[in-house]
Amino acid sequence: MKKKLLSGLIFAALNLSHYSYAMISLDDSELSKIDGQALLNLENSYDSSQGVNFHKLSIAALMELNVNIKTLQLGCGGVNNASKGPGCDIDISNLSLSGLNTGTNTNGSPTFNGEGRAATSASITNPFIEFAIKGNSAATREVAGFRLGAENIIGLLTLGTDNTQNPTDGIQSFTGYMKMAQTAGSSKTKAATFGDTQDQIIQGYLKALGNLRLFTSDPTDSGNTGITVPSMKVNFIMPETIVTGTRLSAATVSGIHSAIKSIPLAAAADGTSLPSDVIGTPNFANDQLHTTFDALLLGLGKEAYFKMGAGSSLDNLNLDITFVQALSMIHNIPLNGTGGYLSLQNQNIHWQGADTADIAKPGWWMSFKDPIQLGYLETTDEVDISYVLPQVAAAITASLTEKKADGTPKNVIDVDILSALGSLLDKPVVRKLNIDVGPFTSYANNTAAKLTLNDKLLKNQAVVSNCFGGHKFC
Structure with a gap:
């Protein structure tokens, strides 16, 4: 029985070349005529106005993510202490990222069907890492900054746990760029x-x-x-x-x-x-x-x-x-396909593809490209x-x-x-x-x-x- 099975596998392998989908060798001329998509993509560009070379490595993939972060603190102390006093560039407590809510209740707060929010995942398309390099010669070249980001994010980002008058969690300090879309309220x-x-x-x-x-x-x-x-x-x-x-x-x-x-x-x-x-x-x-x-x-x-x-x-x-609203009282940020990034730089940098007004300042910087829809705003x-x-x-x-x-x-x-x-x-x-x-x-x-x-x-x-x-x- 074993001999028959082994013979069958050898016969199949020897005859594989007869099928159109078998692997064949191609010379350079033939390869140049073939289109394909790589998993990893490296882009290089130069911005003469800033004197900065950008090197971006992205992954052509869709990632799903559900995450809770108890405390996110970045840039505590550091370069911004001199002008802003002791603190952190980014200080957020009880941060959660999940799938986008499926509806809203009578007050406009998010709701989820099925097994609830914890059973959902945010979709992150084409994540990337990018470096900003200043200088062209080996002697003077330096890293001016780097960023982590994605071209497209769909999900619900929440900050804090309770919608109260004086919350002690959520956004305590924010450094970055965010647009709030036009909305109505009462x-x-x-x-x-x-x-x-x-x-x-x-x-x-x-x-x-x-x-x-x-x-x-x-x-x-x-x-x-x-x-x-x-x-x-x-x-x-x-x-x-x-x-x-x-x-x-x-x-x-x-x-x-x-x-x-x-x-x-x-x-x-x-x-x-x-x-x-x-x-x-x-x-x-x-x-x-x-x-x-x-x-x-x-x-x-x-x-x-x-x-x-x-x-x-x-x-x-x-x-x-x-x-005038304390950022700690803004808890729900729906991400409906916006691009976003988190960066660290030692000088002002306008990252490639970012809004004209989005100039990342020295230190840590968080940015969302498209306007965020906060929904109908009604005071209690x-x-x-x-x-x-x-x-x-x-x-x-x-x-x-x-x-x-x-x-x-x-x-x-x-x-x-x-x-x-x-x-x-x-x-x-x-x-x-x-x-x-x-x-x-x-x-x-x-x-x-x-x-x-x-x-x-x-x-x-x-x-x-x-x-x-x-x-x-x-």
Whole structure:
């Protein structure tokens, strides 16, 4: 039996050359006509503007990876201590890389089907190592830097374990380059009272008993209760933003625009309702402003209380928001095919293929090429808008004192004779006002009301564990 099997193998080997897929020898001319793909690829290039030779060794392969790193600290001490003080270029705790999430929950945080996140793997296409060599002669040649990276990464990178107000893990220090894609979001404003402080005084024109007068609100009067500004849902658009620098602990996003069409300043008019973005049921019943002006008649009528009539509103308020967010509060970074690298260099280097603005600084540097989609951003707590109210007061005054081409007031509050006489007995004057502050809070004219938000807890940043067995980190 053994002899028959051995004979069969010898016969098969001797006849293998008869098949078209058998290996045959080729001369140089024949080899030059054959196309193929090597597993390892070496690229050399020279950048004359930097005086640097780049030598890149890449692997034509798709790698799958699921990894947890308890602490990633690079560049601690070193060259950047002199300018930035003690610390690390990159300091990240509880870092996880897995497959990309399959969906999101109602808050926008990532979710995974099947066996969960720990059963998934990130896809890394064409990983590489690259060296930057300065100088051409053997005597002067030196390594200016090197980097590890990949042309394409698909997966979910999470940083930290808990979405809390003051996390002690996640990104503590970041040195590198990262783009956050344009996205939408919303916040809930905290109810406030307008017109009860000196920096919220407003002015305007009134006409009573045939007299035109400039009135000024008086927050010092005991009867001045101010005007209720209700809690509202405010939508905004965050523009694409580049986060880059050395040993950053926070990201600053400016130029966030939010246009509020109508803020009610009194109860809704009969047959109508308050805007749908008003939260709760505001109580305007006790609102009033105390105003002063020149006497209307024989030294009388120098002051009056004013109440907003039903249906009054502040319209077309434009906000210019700056968002300053601790990087430790950004936990979920989905990588949807972006290239990325981690490098170390002793001088500024623009690595081949990187964005024009991505200039790697001395020390360790982490970079992601394509914009990262953070998803819909919604804050969990109410935003205090008291800082905006003095700016709103200035816009209201500009609207109520605006004049026509002939120099006469454009917006005059008419007070009939009964209301004028009633004001002498401290009876409030009630008028419906719809104050359009759009022209006076314009983005084009850089007069939009400015608001800065600091370290807001975001609903979509809850972290999904990359562990089996219910552990937060493993």
